[in-house]
Amino acid sequence: MDTILVTGATGTLGSALIPALLTRGVAVRAMTRDPGRIIPGAETVVADLRDPDAVGAALKGVDAVFLNSPSASDAASLQIGFADLARDAGVNRLVLLSQYAARGDSPVRFLRWHAEVEAHVRSLGIEYTVLRPNLYLQALLAFSGTIEQGFLAAPIGDAAVSAIDTRDIADAAAAVLTGTGHAGRTYTLTGPRAVTHAQIAQALSEAMGRTVTFHDTSADQFAAALAGLLPPWQIDGLIEDYAHYARGEAAEVHMAVAELTGKPARDVTEFARDHFSAQ
Ligand SMILES: NC(=O)c1ccc[n+]([C@@H]2O[C@H](COP(=O)([O-])OP(=O)(O)OC[C@H]3O[C@@H](n4cnc5c(N)ncnc54)[C@H](OP(=O)(O)O)[C@@H]3O)[C@@H](O)[C@H]2O)c1
Structure with missing residues (x-):
């Protein structure tokens, strides 16, 4: 049976993708840096993207x-290095996780980095598909502390974002990886x-059975709240991301999830119910 290698297997998306692939009956090799990690149903392989020998071994026999x-400051070069090793190993198909609105001239560094990797993957000469998800609803889990205290704060004003549940990204990725x-x-x-x-806060309030209020903050207040939790380059990048959302640049709705998976993408109310319901 063909084997699919999943990088980032223990992350927000990877941990939903592994079961989505296993349900489809394919052989999955899950990559992690943690030698003690067991990923049920998958073959676990230990490799760091910064270790080409280990990555080369992880790629052996993979379809x-x-x-x-x-999210690392050298994410683009790590991904480009991996893509080259995949081509050298004879991998037939590469599915790349990029981001909504990836563009080489974007003011958002993450979107420039993703665009650089996309361009490289397109030039490799192997079969590829690019997935560009919008803001993850699961990114809200990082704000659980303040949400529990009754507020959600971000520098976004009243701009709307077509944020997506990572379970839908995983289902779409599984469909692409196993389909034609x-x-x-x-x-x-x-x-x-x-x-x-404000609508997200409302959905959280309904799920939790108590009021969660949205607080629009300045970029400086947002940065101050994250100081010490994330490295400065990542805070700067997040502020660029939020400025992009606040300009209304991430509000388009696309139908690709429904087209790829055969079911509509999950709404924020479902996300809130599944992750924030009062016990
Ligand atoms: N968050 C969002 O809203 C959003 C939206 C669109 C796109 N994205 C994109 O999603 C991607 C993932 O971001 P995320 O924050 O959600 O991360 P994540 O996938 O939750 O976690 C990162 C994963 O990478 C693995 N990892 C970390 N360092 C590694 C290394 N040196 N070599 C190999 N594996 C390594 C970790 O596994 P181990 O610790 O087990 O090795 C973990 O499974 C980024 O490219 C981001 O731009 C995010």
């Missing part, structure tokens, strides 16, 4: 790869509607 790198007709395609993946942070 298709899902490339999802960590996706070669050379780029899919923008979004939720079923664009929602403001």
Whole structure:
């Protein structure tokens, strides 16, 4: 049976992708840096993207790869290095996790980095598909602390974002990795509607049975709240991301999730119910 290698297997998306692939009956090799990690149903392989020998060994005998790198300051070169090793190993198909609105001239560094990797993957000469998801609803889990205290704060004003549940990205990725007709395609993946942070706070309030209020903050206040939790380059990048959302540039709704998976993308109300319901 063909084997699919999943990078970032223990992350937000990877941990949903592994079961989605296993359900489809394929052999999955899950990559992690943690030698103690067991991923049920998958063959676990230990490799760091910064270690070409280990990555080369992880790629042996693999038919298709899902490339999802960590958010790192050298993410673009890590992904480009991996893509080259995949081509050298004779991998037939590469599915790349990029981001909504990836563009070489974007003011958002993450979107420039993703565009650089996309361009490289397109030039490799192997079958590829690019997935460009919008803001993850699961990114809200990082704000659980303040949400529990009754507020959600971000520098986004009343702009709406077609944020997506990572379970839908995983289902779409599984469909692309195991299906046909996706070669050379780029899919923008979004939720079923664009929602403001006030609407997200409302969905959280309903799920939790108590009031969660949205606080619009300045970029400086947002940076101050994250100081010490994330490295400065990542905070700067997040502020660029939020400025892009606040300009209303991430509000388009695309139908690719429904087209790829055969079911509509999950709404924020479902996300809130599944992750924030009062016990
Ligand atoms: N968050 C969003 O809203 C959003 C939206 C669109 C696109 N994205 C993109 O999604 C990607 C993933 O971001 P994320 O924050 O959600 O991360 P994540 O996938 O939750 O976690 C990163 C994963 O990478 C692995 N990892 C970390 N360093 C590694 C290394 N040096 N070599 C190999 N594996 C390594 C970790 O696994 P181990 O620790 O087990 O090795 C972990 O599974 C980024 O490219 C980001 O731009 C995110």
